[in-house]
Amino acid sequence: MSTPASFQSACPFPIENYPQILLAHGGGGRLMHQLIQRMILPAFKNPWLDAQHDASVIEPGGSRLAFTTDSYVVRPMFFPGGDVGSLAVHGTVNDLAMAGAKPLYLSAGLIIEEGLPMETLWKILSSMQRAAQAAGVQIVTGDTKVVDRGKGDGVYINTAGIGVVEHSLSITPTSVRPGDVVLVSGDLGRHGIAIMAVREGLEFDTVIESDSAPLAAPVLALVEKGVEIHCLRDITRGGLTSVLNEIAEGAGHPIHIEETQVPIREDVRAACEILGLDPLQVACEGRMVAVVPEREVERVLDLWRGFGVSAGAAVIGRVAEKGTARVLIRSAIGAQRILEMGSGEQLPRIC
């Protein structure tokens, strides 16, 4: 039997490398990047997907809308500073905000494990509603499915979101220019460490709370004041490292970072030292990177410092003209090294 030449039935992933999905394929590092590049993009090829934004900007009937989706499978469902419900709202709101859009409507798909106490479900739904209200969005459609006991961690949530784009900026890595300044909106790594501390039963002097929060307000403040934003990315799995590598790759220009300028709270650094993790690879859920021209830096800092969620904003580096590595970081004692995207899950070290 022959196959028409135009139809590619063979799996494009080099099968000899990975005959099956590993957890690392979802870890936000190189493996996930490869999965998207080699499987997802070729499967659905179109200009919106190819742009690889956190949210796609579509223009039906003359309006400009941002559209995105994300699924939330966090374990444990409840953690200091949030839960799977608030996370499912914040994450999708933030993806819309990264297009400079005003988030308006969300959907909610619940995949519930048999046996989940009603009270737990109610707590999660209430938390979603509170988060939606705080972020100024409505949950306008949804779906529920129940799976057998043991086939889910309590509840998985998928949310999709629509927002309206009221600017004419092109907020994307390709807008990034040499000389641009790289900022983060606050201290890094708290979400990942909050989750890890609960999972590993680690206790610190103070409870480390997740940074999970909506980022639309500080982004819209920039848009409303006409700040020339070149690129925005929220920092999630893979941490700052993955975001910077993605921006640098898309921009075609290297990024240089000063390690001592990257804000990381003392307790998060300590936890990372103990666990053998790199704080620059730890997940956040309410932090973003912005790349702007140098003349806009002061305005961004001023505007961001007016919001609790971005009060800790800081300049961390700069876009360079060219170089062989995507991201270089200058260490505390002054030497430079590559900031390489992790491979997948960060694995705790032996000693």
Add this chain to the structure above:
Amino acid sequence: MKFVDEYRDPAMAHQFRRELARITTRPWTIMEVCGGQTHAIVKFGIDELLPPQVRLIHGPGCPVCVTSLELIDQALDIASRPGVIFCSFGDMLRVPGSQKDLLSVKASGGDVRVLYSPLDAVRIAAQNPGREVVFFAVGFETTAPTTAMAVCQAARLGLKNFSLLVSHVLVPPAMEGLLSDPECQVQAFLAAGHVCAVMGYEEYLPIAARLRVPIVVTGFEPLDILHGILMCIRQLESGRAEVENQYSRAVRREGNLPARQMLGEIFRVVDRKWRGVGEIPGSGLALAEPYRAFDAALKFGVSQLSVNEPAECQSGLVLKGRIKPAECGAFGTRCTPEHPLGATMVSSEGACAAYYRYRRDPSIIPNS
């Protein structure tokens, strides 16, 4: 952060740099034994601060890297069996055996769990009396005491479903082994501070005296390492060969006596094969006779498994300090952290992984 920032102070680092430049008159080659130090050196760019005459070579001190292929294959065999809960430190999961790794076993349905402490494996065994719980006990003298404690607890609880695949290795025999190699270029050692926190440094005294080599017990922060190197160079320049302790905030001459006593009771010293290096006499720990019931290799009948290492992997030369990772033909091409040919590429403490992560760009690899 207290106990960290004061050891990463740039001004102090440059003082050490100036002092090293001032006193160094000849070429010297120093080996840092421990993989944790290798990572700190590459991550912070410590080698870039050294005078050009000082060459660092990266030693075999990564327990993940030196665990033999046989032991990894034994682990994979056991972990693949139904009913087994296989517990391991995180960085063993991606280490390639001859066919696959523990992550693939997990993806195929094996119950493989990442733990921070072997004591957690004892707890899991007590909670799951119907399952066999196996702990992959990897590490140097640093992690061996917690393994010993786990064996003690399991014995006290009378657990029948708990066992360990013991792969602990000892540092001093490896250092002696390296020095006995006629091609060895090492003129001084930074000894691993954490190993010495447990064992003390008395064992090193005869090595330093007999083989005329300075040994400086050194910590892991950038200033510790610079200080340790400075102490080595001072000895080399003045013709001394002594054991000195840079890491005095954590290491005492006699080490941690209760931990040493427990090691003596639970384990016996055996010959051990090191991946990429070969067998080193008296360089491993195995369970002592009274605790043999906890030996997973015996329990699961895998101790006869024997395999050969892939020919292309030059990790042996890297571990002996004969070549730098980037000098290997497969580095960064056929051998990457996703598809490591050998364990030095996979472990977070492996020299190849450190170079891949921080130094892949050849323009920032300093000449050495």
